[in-house]
Amino acid sequence: MSIVVSTAQTPSAIRPADHPTLSLVVPMFNEAENLDRLFERLAEVAASTGLGYEIVCVDDGSRDDTVARLIEHHRREPRIKVVELSRNFGKELALTAGLQHTRGDAVVMIDADLQHPPERILDMIVKWREGYEMVIAVRRDREKEGLLKRTFARLFYWGFAKVSDIELPRGAGDFRLLDRKVVEVLNAMPEHARFMKGLYAWVGFRQVSIPFDVAPRAAGTTKFNLFRLWRLAVDGITSFTDVPLKVWTFVGMLAAAFGLLYGILFIVKTMILGIDVPGYPSLIVAIMFFGGVQLISLGVIGEYLGRIFSEVKARPLYVVRRAFGFDGER
Numbered sequence: 001m002s003i004v005v006s007t008a009q010t011p012s013a014i015r016p017a018d019h020p021t022l023s024l025v026v027p028m029f030n031e032a033e034n035l036d037r038l039f040e041r042l043a044e045v046a047a048s049t050g051l052g053y054e055i056v057c058v059d060d061g062s063r064d065d066t067v068a069r070l071i072e073h074h075r076r077e078p079r080i081k082v083v084e085l086s087r088n089f090g091k092e093l094a095l096t097a098g099l100q101h102t103r104g105d106a107v108v109m110i111d112a113d114l115q116h117p118p119e120r121i122l123d124m125i126v127k128w129r130e131g132y133e134m135v136i137a138v139r140r141d142r143e144k145e146g147l148l149k150r151t152f153a154r155l156f157y158w159g160f161a162k163v164s165d166i167e168l169p170r171g172a173g174d175f176r177l178l179d180r181k182v183v184e185v186l187n188a189m190p191e192h193a194r195f196m197k198g199l200y201a202w203v204g205f206r207q208v209s210i211p212f213d214v215a216p217r218a219a220g221t222t223k224f225n226l227f228r229l230w231r232l233a234v235d236g237i238t239s240f241t242d243v244p245l246k247v248w249t250f251v252g253m254l255a256a257a258f259g260l261l262y263g264i265l266f267i268v269k270t271m272i273l274g275i276d277v278p279g280y281p282s283l284i285v286a287i288m289f290f291g292g293v294q295l296i297s298l299g300v301i302g303e304y305l306g307r308i309f310s311e312v313k314a315r316p317l318y319v320v321r322r323a324f325g326f327d328g329e330r
């Protein structure tokens with residue numbers, strides 16, 4: 001990130017007049033059909049803020065023609081900038097890449113499918129001007145989502161609140177405004193397991209929420225199936241608490257205490273009533289149950305170990321194939 005400064009240049013040349021105040025970050029995975037509509041609405045909203053702006057689009061390894069379409073948009077409108085990742089890294093890392101490429105004093109992350117109404121950005125900026133460093137758009141209801149996804153989400157928030165020290169506001173996603181200060185803190189975090197919702201809560205700062213209604217997806221389908229949501233939930237929990245690791249000590253102690261009591265009961269019973277052979281079902285049940293419990297605990301250790309492994313390797317968080325619109329600065 002070197003800036004060449006010739007003697008003839010004034011300080012304003014170092015921080016050009018078109019330095020964007022507002023940066024929009026849009027992660028995209030196979031969103032080609034949504035681009036025209038998206039940029040139309042984003043440009044309209046950005047213009048009505050009266051601020052200098054840039055739209056940082058991160059292509060997260062799309063397999064349709066998202067990249068080609070993005071480049072066309074960039075040629076037409078240089079404020080649309082493109083970061084093309086070398087493969088699909090997942091939304092969390094796409095957002096990370098986007099945040100690291102922004103320069104604005106306020107950064108808003110927004111989905112490409114127009115489920116986050118761009119008009120809300122105006123309300124966010126009002127709050128930002130009031131001095132809030134993070135403005136969180138909270139969805140009013142999850143009614144439009146399937147019962148399974150909703151139950152899963154409810155279970156996750158309940159469990160997360162129980163086992164971690166940070167609080168996740170219900171219904172708050174990635175649609176939010178971050179002040180430059182917050183972005184710098186997030187950018188300085190080296191961890192690979194980036195559960196963004198948790199990181200936002202962890203960094204603190206002055207936060208405020210505004211409500212919004214989720215719109216239906218403009219085109220295409222959701223990229224988050226149940227398995228991906230499960231991975232995200234496991235990521236979230238393992239990044240913010242070690243309770244799942246430690247709980248096994250108690251489970252083990254309880255089981256051992258129970259076994260001991262049961263053993264004593266048996267000895268006494270055998271001494272009084274003699275040897276009693278039946279008990280095959282209870283034996284099988286006990287073996288299966290504790291076999292299961294042991295495998296779960298081993299799996300939990302595996303989750304943490306795998307995460308330690310990926311952090312220790314210290315690979316880059318994401319790989320950029322090409323970037324458009326960031327010339328000279330990086």
Ligand code: UDP
Binds near residue numbers: 026027028110112113
């Ligand atoms: N997305 C991404 N990488 C992925 C999955 C999703 O960049 O691996 C983007 C996607 O293009 C969209 C946003 O993340 O802009 C939200 O994804 P989606 O709409 O599929 O999720 P949902 O709204 O169903 O939670």
Ligand code: MG
Binds near residue numbers: 111113115217222
């Ligand atoms: Mg969506």
